[in-house]
Amino acid sequence: MRIDIITVLPELLRSPFEHSIMKRAQQKGLAEVHLVNLRDYATDKHKSVDDYAFGGGAGMVMKIEPIAACIDHLKSQREYDEVIYMSPDGELLDQPLANKMSALKNIIILCGHYKGVDERVREHYITREISIGNYVLSGGELAAAVVADSIIRLLPGVLNDETSALSDSFQDNLLAPPVYTRPAEYNGWKVPDVLLSGHEEKISQWRHEKAVERTQQRRPDLLK
Ligand code: ADE
Numbered sequence: 728m729r730i731d732i733i734t735v736l737p738e739l740l741r742s743p744f745e746h747s748i749m750k751r752a753q754q755k756g757l758a759e760v761h762l763v764n765l766r767d768y769a770t771d772k773h774k775s776v777d778d779y780a781f782g783g784g785a786g787m788v789m790k791i792e793p794i795a796a797c798i799d800h801l802k803s804q805r806e807y808d809e810v811i812y813m814s815p816d817g818e819l820l821d822q823p824l825a826n827k828m829s830a831l832k833n834i835i836i837l838c839g840h841y842k843g844v845d846e847r848v849r850e851h852y853i854t855r856e857i858s859i860g861n862y863v864l865s866g867g868e869l870a871a872a873v874v875a876d877s878i879i880r881l882l883p884g885v886l887n888d889e890t891s892a893l894s895d896s897f898q899d900n901l902l903a904p905p906v907y908t909r910p911a912e913y914n915g916w917k918v919p920d921v922l923l924s925g926h927e928e929k930i931s932q933w934r935h936e937k938a939v940e941r942t943q944q945r946r947p948d949l950l951k
Pocket residue numbers: 813814815839857858859860861862863864865866867870
């Protein structure tokens with residue numbers, strides 16, 4: 728899968744894709760993340776990507792020309808399944824949406840800034856708007872990193888044990904059960920006996936019960 732992220736701050740986005748699972752996914756050739764600097768597509772001599780809002784008011788608006796030139800250029804190279812705009816107005820990211828997007832081949836993610844993008848970009852280029860939560864960030868970059876991470880870790884072969892993405896919280900609308908590692912006792916605090924029993928069936932039943940219990944306590948909305 729290929730993800731092109733269009734941003735005015737490519738440096739801000741470099742690190743999340745240079746470590747751990749995201750790095751390995753790219754090294755294995757399972758994911759390609761390209762950071763595209765919007766300023767490279769600015770046409771005026773000041774390389775401007777924003778301008779004053781028509782009608783007045785505080786805050787700048789991202790101009791259509793550089794964004795259009797950038798997306799048109801990318802689209803001339805390959806076909807894209809989605810052109811996503813990161814925005815607090817978008818549909819909320821959840822696990823089913825991440826699952827759905829992990830089946831796509833090429834996507835573009837546009838990061839907004841300032842007061843947002845010229846509405847004509849949203850009308851004519853954007854196919855999906857995604858929010859990562861009901862709060863406002865200072866730009867779409869951190870949100871784009873969250874979306875890309877949630878997708879890339881689901882690609883087949885990215886996680887060592889392919890089943891481990893399936894046992895994540897939310898995959899079956901349940902939170903994950905508690906986990907423990909050595910030592911079996913610390914400070915008098917013991918790991919539940921069943922996990923040390925070696926009895927696979929009992930362990931998986933215990934984990935399911937704990938997942939349901941935790942979901943009931945913390946996120947009863949998921950069980951509806
Ligand atoms: N840009 C600013 N806030 C955002 C949010 N909550 N989700 C996605 N993109 C954003």
